[in-house]
Amino acid sequence: MAKYFDVIVVGAGPAGSLAGLKLARAGLNVCLLERGSHPGAKNMFGGLLHNTPALNELIPSFWEKAPLERHVYKKVLAFMTPDTAVSLSFENENFDRPPYNGYTVLRPAFDNWLAGEAVKEGALLLCDCTVIEPVMKDGAVVGVTVKGREGELRANIVIAADGVLSFLAEKAGLRGDFVPGTLGVGVKLLLGLPEATINERFHLVRDQGADISFLGIPAGIRGGSFLYTNRESLSVGMVMYLDSLQKSGRAPHEIFDDLLQHPQVKKLVKGAVPLEYSAHLVPEGGYKAVPTVYTNGMMVVGDAAGLCYTNGINLEGINLAMTSGVLAAETAINAIEAGDYSARMLALYKKKLNESFVIKDMKKFSKSVGMMHVDRLYDTYPQLLAGIMEKIYKVDGTPRTGLFGLARKEAMKEVGLKDLVADSIRIGRALL
Ligand SMILES: Cc1cc2nc3c(=O)[nH]c(=O)nc-3n(C[C@H](O)[C@H](O)[C@H](O)COP(=O)(O)OP(=O)(O)OC[C@H]3O[C@@H](n4cnc5c(N)ncnc54)[C@H](O)[C@@H]3O)c2cc1C
Numbered sequence: 001m002a003k004y005f006d007v008i009v010v011g012a013g014p015a016g017s018l019a020g021l022k023l024a025r026a027g028l029n030v031c032l033l034e035r036g037s038h039p040g041a042k043n044m045f046g047g048l049l050h051n052t053p054a055l056n057e058l059i060p061s062f063w064e065k066a067p068l069e070r071h072v073y074k075k076v077l078a079f080m081t082p083d084t085a086v087s088l089s090f091e092n093e094n095f096d097r098p099p100y101n102g103y104t105v106l107r108p109a110f111d112n113w114l115a116g117e118a119v120k121e122g123a124l125l126l127c128d129c130t131v132i133e134p135v136m137k138d139g140a141v142v143g144v145t146v147k148g149r150e151g152e153l154r155a156n157i158v159i160a161a162d163g164v165l166s167f168l169a170e171k172a173g174l175r176g177d178f179v180p181g182t183l184g185v186g187v188k189l190l191l192g193l194p195e196a197t198i199n200e201r202f203h204l205v206r207d208q209g210a211d212i213s214f215l216g217i218p219a220g221i222r223g224g225s226f227l228y229t230n231r232e233s234l235s236v237g238m239v240m241y242l243d244s245l246q247k248s249g250r251a252p253h254e255i256f257d258d259l260l261q262h263p264q265v266k267k268l269v270k271g272a273v274p275l276e277y278s279a280h281l282v283p284e285g286g287y288k289a290v291p292t293v294y295t296n297g298m299m300v301v302g303d304a305a306g307l308c309y310t311n312g313i314n315l316e317g318i319n320l321a322m323t324s325g326v327l328a329a330e331t332a333i334n335a336i337e338a339g340d341y342s343a344r345m346l347a348l349y350k351k352k353l354n355e356s357f358v359i360k361d362m363k364k365f366s367k368s369v370g371m372m373h374v375d376r377l378y379d380t381y382p383q384l385l386a387g388i389m390e391k392i393y394k395v396d397g398t399p400r401t402g403l404f405g406l407a408r409k410e411a412m413k414e415v416g417l418k419d420l421v422a423d424s425i426r427i428g429r430a431l432l
Contacts, residue, residue: 005031005124007332008144008155010131010168012039014318015302016161017114019325019332021058024121026333031153032115032123033146035130040111044188044278047228047235048072048211049105050319054326056099059117063100067109069230070209071100074202077313078264080216084386085264096208104209104228104235106190133171134158140296140341141172156341157332158298161325164281166304174300175291180243181373182285184223187252188237189260191272195232201268202229213313216382217262218255221248222373224312225259227268234272236260239282239315241372252279282317283308286369287362293353294346299328307358311368311431312377320358327352371430374423376415381423384414 007023009016012034020032036042047069055062063071073096078087095101119125128148135143135152143154160168164183169175193201202210214225223240238259245252259265283289283306290306293299301307302321309316331349335341353359371377388410392403401409411420 003031003153005029005153005155006336007031007157007159007329008033008153009123009159009161010144011161011163011302011304012036012115012118012125012127013043013111013161013163013302013321014114015304015321015325016159017111017118017325018055018058018322019159019161019301019329020115020118020123020125021121022326022329023332024118024123025058026329027122028333028336030118030123031155032118032125033129033131033144033153034115034125034127035148036127038108038112038127039115039125040108043107043111044186044280045107045318046186046188046226046237046239046315047104047106047230048315048318049103049110050316051099051101052319052322054323058326061098063098063103067105067113069104069106070204070207071095072102072104072211073204073208074210076210076212078212078214079382079385080214080262080264081383081386082219083263084390085214086382086385086389102211104211104230106230106233106235131162131168134168134298136172141298144168156297156336157346159325159328159332160298160300160304161302161321162304164283164303166300168298169291169300169304172295172298174293174295179285179289180246181241182283182289183242184239184282184284185242185245185252185279186237186239186282187256187279188235188277189256189274190276190278191234191236191269192232192275193234193269193272197271198229198232198234204229207231212268214259214265215312216378217259217265219258219379221245221250221255222375222378225265227265233275234269236265236269239284239310241284242281282315284310284369284372287359287366288369290359290362294343294349296343296346297341299331299346299349301325301328307362309362309365309368310372311365312372313431316361320362323356323358324353327356327358365430367426368430371426374426376419376423380414384410387414
């Protein structure tokens with residue numbers, strides 16, 4: 001016999017749990033289904049939880065309660081070649097006081113905590129429970145079938161928060177097959193290192209943390225690498241476009257070794273002990289890859305709705321996921337009050353998304369997707385920058401060229417006028 005709920009939320013990641021919390025607090029009968037043995041058990045990401053007003057609104061001063069690692073005080077963007085690094089370091093005293101700008105987190109602890117907050121508000125959390133497909137009736141989603149606790153669960157509304165591959169969105173006919181080049185694969189190594197060593201090595205005090213992005217590694221593959229400081233560990237990893245990785249013919253672990261063996265990275269991770277290796281997909285198709293996000297009886301949130309983007313400097317996903325979860329929950333609360341679960345009613349969710357920073361930012365950086373496919377960004381430009389820096393600093397008794405002349409000469413030699421102009425326009429359009 002089927003069990004009935006007001007809302008079933010599939011997936012206890014950041015999007016699903018915050019949606020569950022909002023719905024339960026409104027007094028609705030909510031069931032949160034998670035395939036892992038506990039929320040976060042199967043989840044990984046790079047490491048940066050961005051400051052998210054939607055989270056702070058539901059759990060005021062969440063940074064005092066959540067299992068966070070460090071607040072991010074220092075941002076570094078490093079352009080790498082196999083033997084050089086040109087780094088831009090940004091330290092901001094405003095990022096060093098509440099409300100902080102972002103935090104490093106470890107997902108098993110953070111996701112478990114957030115789902116626990118939803119449970120405290122009255123949500124029913126069922127783990128080891130994999131949703132197989134939506135139950136359809138008269139063209140509407142009216143529930144889900146589950147493996148683990150075999151059977152069918154029914155609800156007025158289903159919220160699909162089941163992550164990047166969302167089988168629910170696919171089976172409800174909201175998205176088609178993925179196009180190569182719209183997905184990234186992320187690999188990450190968690191490395192244990194004593195707190196005092198981390199503070200000394202990265203010039204940090206108290207709970208300050210560092211977020212380092214490396215451009216130019218992996219060499220010849222579209223993607224980037226990262227290092228985040230946790231309290232007693234480092235999250236080191238890379239995200240590569242799947243099509244580019246496939247074309248390289250190399251295995252992710254081999255490419256990962258290149259990162260760990262880079263002289264600049266090697267000294268940052270020296271003496272660290274491997275604790276855990278993980279991999280996960282990232283939606284990187286940008287605004288154009290966002291599927292239809294609602295249908296009769298169902299809304300799609302977070303990565304399941306492709307709500308994640310990178311503009312080459314920031315990778316934002318978790319804040320978009322949580323915000324979309326809350327907007328879907330608000331829509332569900334209205335729909336249940338009205339007793340109308342039709343697509344016409346749930347279209348309010350799309351309207352709310354469009355008016356929020358989520359879609360506004362995804363639209364703003366929609367051209368970044370094209371920019372991220374410029375191969376020269378990953379090898380030629382870091383090489384060019386490194387070459388210019390070397391010539392600026394190198395003293396060898398030969399006459400010097402002025403800075404502008406040097407940059408122009410090197411750029412013409414390495415890239416050529418036509419590509420340089422085309423790339424400048426593409427990068428300008430993507431970021432401005
Ligand atoms: C390598 C990497 C680095 C990243 N770095 C960052 C970063 O630093 N900052 C940032 O903001 N974003 C980052 N992201 C993106 C970010 O992780 C995602 O945008 C975010 O996790 C999306 O949250 P979500 O709740 O929508 O989905 P998820 O976090 O994927 O959660 C989905 C949940 O659904 C569950 N689930 C899936 N299928 C089923 C099913 N059939 N039945 C039941 N449960 C199911 C899963 O177990 C999981 O708990 C990164 C991603 C990767 C892969």
